[in-house]
Amino acid sequence: MMKFKLFAAIMLIFASNLFSQSFLSYSDLYDFWYTSPGALKTGLYGFENPAVLNYQHSNFGLQMVVSEKNGSFSDFDRWGLFYTSKQLGLGVLNQKFGDKFVSDYRISTGFGGKRMGFGLTYGWSTGDADFFKRKNILTLGWLYRPLQNLSLGAHYTKSLANQDAELVGELGIRPIAQYPLTFFADYIKKSNIDWENGNWSAGVSWEFLPGIRVNGRYFDS
Numbered sequence: 001m002m003k004f005k006l007f008a009a010i011m012l013i014f015a016s017n018l019f020s021q022s023f024l025s026y027s028d029l030y031d032f033w034y035t036s037p038g039a040l041k042t043g044l045y046g047f048e049n050p051a052v053l054n055y056q057h058s059n060f061g062l063q064m065v066v067s068e069k070n071g072s073f074s075d076f077d078r079w080g081l082f083y084t085s086k087q088l089g090l091g092v093l094n095q096k097f098g099d100k101f102v103s104d105y106r107i108s109t110g111f112g113g114k115r116m117g118f119g120l121t122y123g124w125s126t127g128d129a130d131f132f133k134r135k136n137i138l139t140l141g142w143l144y145r146p147l148q149n150l151s152l153g154a155h156y157t158k159s160l161a162n163q164d165a166e167l168v169g170e171l172g173i174r175p176i177a178q179y180p181l182t183f184f185a186d187y188i189k190k191s192n193i194d195w196e197n198g199n200w201s202a203g204v205s206w207e208f209l210p211g212i213r214v215n216g217r218y219f220d221s
Contacts, residue, residue, distance in 0.1 A: 022135040022164045023123065023157060024093065024104055026188050027199055031067040032080060032093075034215050035205045038143045038153035039172025039184040045082045046089035046108030049155040049170070050119025051141035053087045053110025060085060087111060100128040110141070117143045119155075135161035149174040165191040180207035 026048060037043035043052040045061060061084040068077060080093040089108040094101070103126045110119040119141035125134035141155040151172035158165040170186040185202040189195055203217035 021166075021190070022133050022159045022162055023137045025166060025190070026157075026168045026186070029093075030201070030217075030219075031078075032065050034213060035182055035184040035203065036153070036170035036172055036186045037155075038145075038151045038170050039182050040205070042084075044080070044091060045084040046110060046119060046121065046141075047080070047082055047091035047093070047106050048139075049141040049143065049153055049168075050089065050108035050121040050139060051110050051112070051117040051143035051153065051155070053084065053089050053108055053119055054112040054117025054143065055145075056084050056087055056089070056110065058084070058086070097132070100131045102127040102129055102132040102134060104134065106137075106139075108139075112143075115144065115146055117141075117145075119143075121157075135159045135164070149176075163191060180213075181205070 029048060032044065034040060037049040037052055041055065042061065042063070043049060044063065044065070045056065046053040063082045064079070065082070066076065066079040078095045080091060082091040083089065087110045091106050093104045104123065105125065106121050106123040108119060108121040110117055112118050121139035121141070123137040123139070125132070137157055137159055139155055139157040141153070143151065143153040145151050153170040154168065156165065156167050167189045168186060171184060173183045174181065175183065182205045184205065185200065187198055187200045189198040199220055201217055201219045203215060205213055205215045207213040
């Protein structure tokens with residue numbers, strides 16, 4: 001019994017550090033991103049940067065993404081479902097930690113013109129939301145595509161219950177017109193860190209066959 005109590009205490013300490021922010025950080029979703037959200041056409045239908053939806057004009061789009069760090073998909077510990085209809089998006093990301101489970105929902109919209117778009121997201125959580133320290137959020141997004149081969153974007157996410165917030169900037173470059181090769185980079189500034197201590201990543205994505213893409217990404221760590 002003593003060993004069990006000690007193990008439980010260690011798990012609670014670990015969980016409090018793991019879920020130290022009251023919403024899903026951009027970096028928490030690295031395993032779901034092919035690239036930075038605005039570097040490709042769809043992103044995850046506005047789940048992170050809602051301004052992407054400004055460029056969605058189809059009546060129906062659906063993506064399912066599964067991520068399993070242990071290499072087995074039998075447990076479905078971490079998966080998401082993302083839907084769009086024109087400039088509206090609805091996404092849910094489900095994840096487990098031990099016997100705890102949380103679903104993070106986000107509903108988004110995008111608007112703007114051909115070169116510049118804006119977006120708005122509202123997010124909430126169900127399940128063991130208190131254990132995961134989840135709070136409702138609001139996200140403002142911006143995306144600028146002045147040229148066919150250049151994308152600049154940013155989005156700001158703020159907890160509606162406390163001071164937790166983060167600002168993400170992103171860049172996408174397609175150096176050869178009509179050729180499916182994209183270079184991308186992003187930078188994360190959280191509310192509790194200084195600018196010089198933010199996190200960044202950079203990489204390349206190559207769709208060498210329709211629907212088949214190879215991605216490489218370097219993280220500052």
